[in-house]
Amino acid sequence: MKKKNFKKLILPVVLFLLSSPFILSAAPPIPADRTITGLWNAIRNLANWLFSFLAIVSVIGVVISAYMFVTSGGEPGKVASARQIMIYSLVGVMIGGFALVLVNFIAGLAIV
DSSP states (O other), X not given: OOHHHHHHHHHHHHHHHHHHHHHHTOOOOOOOOOSHHHHHHHHXXXXXXXXXXXXXXXXXXXXXXXXXXXXXXXXXXXHHHHHHHHHHHHHHXXXXXXXXXXXXXXXXXXXX
């Protein structure tokens, strides 16, 4: 296999392997709960799943940026690029965490 094709194959395989525990641990379908509580529980479950996916992508971003830092050789352009990737990954997790807390807070108010 050519090296270029191998590099294109690495990311999808890594993403599949990291996401497979979430896919395989999905709960079996439950009867539809057509109340406001059921709606908020569905929204809460979706937010939790999306945050888990965001956390995985962020960890991959941090690992890639760390690798770029190590292999930059002190070249200012590569260091700046690696720094930006790390900042974006960490800011993404913070925004996603805030959104998750907000959804769970509002869902908790709606259920009571």
